[in-house]
Amino acid sequence: MRKKKEAEVTKPAQDKATSVLHEIMAGDPVRIALSVLLGFIIGAIFMVVFDKNVVKAWADFGADPNYALSTVWWTISDGYGALFRGSILNFNGDEFATIIRPFTETLRFAAPLIMAGLGVALTFRVGLFNIGATGQILVGLAGATFVSTRLEMPIIIHMLASVFAAVLCAMLWGMIVGILKARTGAHEVIVTIMLNYVALSLFTYLLRQPNLLLEEGGGGTPKSDRPDGTARLGLLFGPEFQLHYGLIFAILAVVFYWWLMEKSTFGFRFRMVGHNPSAARAAGIKVENTFVWALAISAGFSGLAAANQGLSVDGGLTTSIEAGIGFDAITVALLGGSRAGGVVMAGLLFGAFKAGSSTMQVAGVSPEVLGVVKALIVLFIAAPPIIRAFYRLPVPGPKVFESAQKAKAAKVIK
Amino acid sequence: MKLELRNITKRFGTLVANDNISLTLAPGEILSLLGENGAGKSTLMNVLYGLLQPDEGQILIDDKEVKFSGPGEAMAAGIGMVHQHFMLIPVFTVAENVVLGHEPTGKVGNLDLEAARKLVKEISDRFGFDIDPDAKIEDLPVGAQQRVEIIKSLARDARILVLDEPTAVLTPQETDELMEIMRGLKANGTSIIFITHKLREVQKVADRIIVIRQGKVVSEASPKATAGELASLMVGREVDLDTKKKAPKIGPETLVVKDLTVLDDRNQQMVNGISFSVHDGEILAIAGVQGNGQTELAEAILGLRKIHSGSIEVAGQDLTKSNVRQVLEAGVGYIPEDRKKDGLVGQFSIAENLMLDGSFGKPFAKGVQIDFAKRDEIAEKLIEEFDIRTPSKDTLAKQLSGGNQQKVVVAREMSRDLKVLIASQPTRGVDVGSIEFIHEQIVAARDAGKTVVIISTELDEVLALADRIAVMYRGRIVGIVDAKTTREKLGKMMAGIAA
Numbered sequence: 020m021r022k023k024k025e026a027e028v029t030k031p032a033q034d035k036a037t038s039v040l041h042e043i044m045a046g047d048p049v050r051i052a053l054s055v056l057l058g059f060i061i062g063a064i065f066m067v068v069f070d071k072n073v074v075k076a077w078a079d080f081g082a083d084p085n086y087a088l089s090t091v092w093w094t095i096s097d098g099y100g101a102l103f104r105g106s107i108l109n110f111n112g113d114e115f116a117t118i119i120r121p122f123t124e125t126l127r128f129a130a131p132l133i134m135a136g137l138g139v140a141l142t143f144r145v146g147l148f149n150i151g152a153t154g155q156i157l158v159g160l161a162g163a164t165f166v167s168t169r170l171e172m173p174i175i176i177h178m179l180a181s182v183f184a185a186v187l188c189a190m191l192w193g194m195i196v197g198i199l200k201a202r203t204g205a206h207e208v209i210v211t212i213m214l215n216y217v218a219l220s221l222f223t224y225l226l227r228q229p230n231l232l233l234e235e236g237g238g239g240t241p242k243s244d245r246p247d248g249t250a251r252l253g254l255l256f257g258p259e260f261q262l263h264y265g266l267i268f269a270i271l272a273v274v275f276y277w278w279l280m281e282k283s284t285f286g287f288r289f290r291m292v293g294h295n296p297s298a299a300r301a302a303g304i305k306v307e308n309t310f311v312w313a314l315a316i317s318a319g320f321s322g323l324a325a326a327n328q329g330l331s332v333d334g335g336l337t338t339s340i341e342a343g344i345g346f347d348a349i350t351v352a353l354l355g356g357s358r359a360g361g362v363v364m365a366g367l368l369f370g371a372f373k374a375g376s377s378t379m380q381v382a383g384v385s386p387e388v389l390g391v392v393k394a395l396i397v398l399f400i401a402a403p404p405i406i407r408a409f410y411r412l413p414v415p416g417p418k419v420f421e422s423a424q425k426a427k428a429a430k431v432i433k
Numbered sequence: 434m435k436l437e438l439r440n441i442t443k444r445f446g447t448l449v450a451n452d453n454i455s456l457t458l459a460p461g462e463i464l465s466l467l468g469e470n471g472a473g474k475s476t477l478m479n480v481l482y483g484l485l486q487p488d489e490g491q492i493l494i495d496d497k498e499v500k501f502s503g504p505g506e507a508m509a510a511g512i513g514m515v516h517q518h519f520m521l522i523p524v525f526t527v528a529e530n531v532v533l534g535h536e537p538t539g540k541v542g543n544l545d546l547e548a549a550r551k552l553v554k555e556i557s558d559r560f561g562f563d564i565d566p567d568a569k570i571e572d573l574p575v576g577a578q579q580r581v582e583i584i585k586s587l588a589r590d591a592r593i594l595v596l597d598e599p600t601a602v603l604t605p606q607e608t609d610e611l612m613e614i615m616r617g618l619k620a621n622g623t624s625i626i627f628i629t630h631k632l633r634e635v636q637k638v639a640d641r642i643i644v645i646r647q648g649k650v651v652s653e654a655s656p657k658a659t660a661g662e663l664a665s666l667m668v669g670r671e672v673d674l675d676t677k678k679k680a681p682k683i684g685p686e687t688l689v690v691k692d693l694t695v696l697d698d699r700n701q702q703m704v705n706g707i708s709f710s711v712h713d714g715e716i717l718a719i720a721g722v723q724g725n726g727q728t729e730l731a732e733a734i735l736g737l738r739k740i741h742s743g744s745i746e747v748a749g750q751d752l753t754k755s756n757v758r759q760v761l762e763a764g765v766g767y768i769p770e771d772r773k774k775d776g777l778v779g780q781f782s783i784a785e786n787l788m789l790d791g792s793f794g795k796p797f798a799k800g801v802q803i804d805f806a807k808r809d810e811i812a813e814k815l816i817e818e819f820d821i822r823t824p825s826k827d828t829l830a831k832q833l834s835g836g837n838q839q840k841v842v843v844a845r846e847m848s849r850d851l852k853v854l855i856a857s858q859p860t861r862g863v864d865v866g867s868i869e870f871i872h873e874q875i876v877a878a879r880d881a882g883k884t885v886v887i888i889s890t891e892l893d894e895v896l897a898l899a900d901r902i903a904v905m906y907r908g909r910i911v912g913i914v915d916a917k918t919t920r921e922k923l924g925k926m927m928a929g930i931a932a
Contacts, residue, residue: 283801284792291789294780300737301767301775302790303758 048361050406051354054399055368057409059099062392066098066384067091098384105378106371116259121374123262129370130269131324131344136351136362137276138320142207143357144280145313146293151196151211153345154218155189155318157338159325161225162188164232164243164336167250167329177249181330182268186322192218193318197311207314215345223338234335243336252330265327269366272323277359279316289313321345350397369393434460434495434511434592436481436624441490443476450476451487452648458593463615463625465639465656467632469667469864470835473648474628478595481626482514483507513586514595519578523571527564528553531585556584560617575724576607580614587623594618595626600634604722605892605924612638630667632660633893668865676872676897679880684713687884688734688853693743695726695733703729705908706743711853716875716885717913718899720892722927726908727888728770731857734886735767736760748852761790764852768842768859770888772835776842779831783823784812786830787845811848819844820870836867843871847878854878857888872898892920 067073073094076087104111106125112118135152142149163185172180196214199205225232226241234244252264280286291299292309300306328340347369354368355361372393376386399406406412436458443451450473458464468474479485481492483501491498494510501507504514521530528549537548553566562580570578579599586594596615600608615625615638629635635642635656642654644666652666665671688711695704703726711717721727732738734745736757744753747763755763769775777786788808791797796807812826821840823833830838839860846854856875860868875898879885889895895902896916903913904926911926 282803284798284803285801287785287788287792287803291778291781291792295774295778297775298778298789300757301735301769303756303761303793305756305758 048356050403050412051356051361051400053410053412054396054406055354057399057406058392058396061395062388063095063099065388065391067094070094094384097382098379098388101379101382101384102371102375102389105375120260121378123256123260124374125367125371126266127262127370128373129366130265131327132347132351132369133269133363133366134272134327135321135324135344135348136355136366137272137359138317138324139348139352140355140357140362141276141280141289141317141320142313143352144293145289145309146296147200147207147310147313149193149196149207149211149314149317150349151193151207151214151318151345152321152324152348153341154211154215155192155321156325156328156341156345157215157218157222158192159185159189159322160329160336160340161222161232162322163326163329164246165225167246168232168244171247172249174249177247178252178264178330181246181250182323182326185326185329186319189318189322189325190315191318193321194311194315196318197314200310200314201307207310219338226337232336241337245333245335246330250330252327263331265331268323268327272320273359273363276320276362280359285312321348324348350393353397353400434624436512436593437493437496438477438481439491439493441477441480441487441492443473443480443485443487449648451480453490454645454648454650455490456643456650458624458626460592460624461619461622463619463627463638463640465627465629465635465642466645467629467635467642467654467663467667468645469630470862471864472645472667474645475597476648477645478514478597478626478628481507482512482595508586508589508591511590511592512595513583513589513591513593515579515582515586515597515599517598517601519582521570521578521581524569526567526569527573527581527584528566530570530581531566531588535589552588553584556587560587560614560621562614574607575602575722576604576610579603579611583614583618591623593624593626595628597628598630599627600629600631602723604927605920606928607722608634631893632663635663636660664865676869676876678876678898681716681879681900682714682882684715684882686710687713687748688886689744689746690734691744691746693730693733693745694741695729695738696741697729702741703908704733707905707908707910708743709903709910709913711884711886713884714879714882716879716887716898716900717903718887718889718895718901718916719903719905720889720895720923720927721905723890725905727890727905728857729908730905731767731770731855731888734760734855735765758790758793761849764850766846766849766851766854768839768846768854768856770857770861772838772842777830777838779829781830782827783816783821783830783833783841784808784826786841787812787815787848789845790849815844815848819847819874834864836863839863839871840867843874847874851878851883853884853886855886855888858890859887860891860894892923895923896920 073090076083076090080087104121106121109118109121112120135156138155139149139152163181166184167177167181170177170180192214196207196210199210200207223241226243227233232243234242254260255262255264255266280289288299288304288309291302292304292306296306299309324344328342328344329336332340351362351365351369354365355363372389376389379386379389438454438456441451441454442449454477456464466474466477476485480487483503483506486502492501493499499510501510522533525533528546531553532549537545539545550566553564556562557564562584564577564580564584570581573581579602583594599611603611612634615627618625627635627639639656642656642658642663644651644654644663646667646669651669654663654666690710691708692706693704693708694702694706697703705726707730709717719727719730729738733740736752736755736759740753744751746752747765750763752760752763773779778789788797788811792803796804796811798804809826815821816823816826819840821844822837830841833841843859854875859875860871863871875885875887887895887898899916901913901915902918902923904911904923906927906929911929911931
């Protein structure tokens with residue numbers, strides 16, 4: 020192995036940082052499942068500890084130990100039961116539509132998370148830590164809103180044109196990151212954070228312009244008209260459900276992502292650059308261009324999520340329509356191990372959290388518990404050693420002949 | 434100080450890296466540990482140095498059992514180690530590096546650099562190291578840096594010195610100097626464990642030789658044994674150290690490099706206006722100590738590094754301004770010196786690695802989709818043809834041994850439609866069996882009329898393969914000589930003395 024002397028001193032630290040990052044972005048399914056489980060367990064502890072009845076029952080534990088224990092059980096099952104009723108099946112309902120409505124709500128919330136999550140996942144696999152989905156969604160929203168409120172077109176075509184505008188605007192926005200990185204070496208994390216701010220202000224600015232996005236007769240509030248009926252994403256299963264055509268776009272996005280990453284030559288090169296950019300370069304791949312394309316396509320997925328948001332509302336749009344999707348998308352991509360199937364599962368889980376939180380509130384459990392669960396899951400995924408320590412898992416290592424020794428030795432040196 | 438390792442066993446999962454190894458080291462003795470990569474030499478030394486804990490067995494110093502939970506304790510007990518890759522801070526001076534970690538301090542806890550300087554001066558003078566305590570490490574040649582490492586150990590009163598592949602980075606002359614130093618240390622009562630796979634050096638300096646194979650001590654050999662005998666012990670079967678070669682059938686000039694100048698990432702001239710040409714059916718070996726511009730030369734030919742001035746031509750096609758893909762498509766094959774960094778994607782399967790540069794078209798791709806059936810078919814064929822020892826084509830490249838990884842790279846590069854093959858350190862970190870195989874493949878390519886350029890720092894390899902030898906020193910070609918040139922002369926050329 021060739022090593023430059025200069026690199027020698029800093030090498031171990033860098034190796035550790037990159038290997039942890041790779042471990043996080045690669046996402047081992049077992050570890051992810053255990054992280055989710057641990058998140059729920061700690062969420063349950065929160066519910067129990069801050070429940071008045073439980074605290075009271077445990078204060079006189081001696082009087083009725085059975086009661087004290089059963090309050091714990093009931094609190095947890097009430098809380099998570101409400102989550103289940105709000106997000107999967109509502110057994111209290113008396114007709115079929117009411118029973119399955121929660122699940123369709125989960126799907127509705129999951130769709131944009133999956134679309135934007137795929138975008139972030141794509142950049143993870145190219146070895147980029149893209150946290151710019153928020154900005155890309157906002158710019159996509161601007162595009163979609165302009166086409167859907169200011170242009171007149173026939174039904175369906177108008178909708179498709181609006182979706183296309185969202186995707187295109189987002190892609191151009193994402194491309195800026197790629198070009199800055201390729202040309203100047205700017206780090207994508209910093210660039211995407213800054214562009215998120217720029218996008219938010221830009222969208223607000225556009226929403227205030229009477230000849231661009233501001234609602235007709237609107238005043239000082241940055242708010243658009245509602246999208247034209249011809250441009251709206253129609254309801255999938257009639258007025259009883261809110262689920263709309265965004266779901267179809269999400270399914271198409273998943274299939275496309277899977278094909279792109281696993282079957283196409285583009286995906287092969289994306290993955291190659293992600294795993295080993297210098298080998299990719301030696302194999303004739305223009306790594307910088309790959310970054311630009313990966314970031315553009317990634318942003319395209321976020322643009323799809325933007326279209327889902329901007330073309331499904333009944334009223335006018337404000338910046339709040341982004342609804343934290345760009346940020347959740349990072350979590351979804353991490354949780355999904357950057358694979359198509361994983362992102363779908365993670366998107367459904369987070370969609371369920373969104374769908375179920377109101378039912379939980381009705382059941383007397385503060386839905387913020389879900390926020391804690393969500394954050395903890397990410398925390399555990401981001402710090403693999405915590406999960407390994409909790410479940411006493413072995414340290415993953417190249418289970419190999421020769422290199423096993425060196426890996427071990429390297430670990431010890433660290 | 435007497436050292437004994439008794440029945441040391443170290444396991445990693447199911448792999449037994451050290452299997453019941455026992456050895457003794459007398460004061461003032463040079464013991465050579467000889468073995469292939471992965472034989473367990475480094476593991477054993479890491480156990481001795483406290484970096485690893487043995488599963489079984491004992492370490493005895495002067496017949497008393499000791500246990501080291503870390504290198505600090507090993508050092509305190511008088512064991513010093515010079516690693517293959519130096520543990521020095523380039524921007525610090527020699528004195529600062531030597532005292533790093535146990536700095537002498539003045540009255541108020543201030544760093545007493547004067548004491549550090551004195552210490553370095555004293556040791557340097559005692560052994561004739563000729564090291565200036567105030568020189569910055571980055572300004573010193575590699576051989577001197579290695580002496581600083583040795584001083585570091587001696588400064589902590591090491592009585593046993595472990596040298597891990599110390600000659601890998603040295604010129605033949607520097608190697609001779611190191612041998613002298615080793616003899617001087619020995620005369621002073623310091624014991625040395627000398628880890629290497631270079632037979633010639635072992636024969637020169639060792640008092641005793643212990644051969645390790647697959648984690649076991651297979652035999653103790655005398656330094657009088659022939660190179661062939663030692664190699665056979667290392668590998669466990671008869672080895673033919675000479676690569677069989679017919680006389681070359683020289684064809685037309687295919688690779689022409691003219692007045693090439695290349696800068697490195699810090700804009701220093703690494704290749705300094707060199708010119709050479711290589712013919713079809715010929716192997717040109719570029720010899721030289723590592724870091725004299727060979728890496729940059731290879732990268733420039735491949736288009737990985739921008740050419741500052743000069744030109745490169747392959748079969749009449751000007752490739753001076755071409756990018757990597759254009760160079761590859763012009764028929765250049767490239768075996769990089771660091772396969773893990775530039776030659777393979779560890780997380781990819783063997784089948785994927787065999788198509789690394791083939792994603793742009795046939796046979797691996799149909800349009801923008803990978804042709805999986807074709808890919809797997811080609812993988813199966815190449816695994817068979819290039820004798821890649823693997824459970825399956827879907828095994829990840831990182832799980833293969835060094836030799837088999839290198840065979841994957843060789844298979845990929847040689848299976849393309851080649852005109853020119855550039856092979857940089859083609860057998861570095863590769864077991865003897867694979868070295869034989871890879872050398873045969875390279876000679877076969879030359880016999881098939883390809884133009885071959887070998888870049889190697891190992892004189893043995895250069896002499897085994899070359900039809901002509903170009904020696905590089907500080908970015909220039911000192912001379913291009915024929916393959917019968919003596920080692921001594923090549924050694925001088927590698928130090929910059931023109932023939």
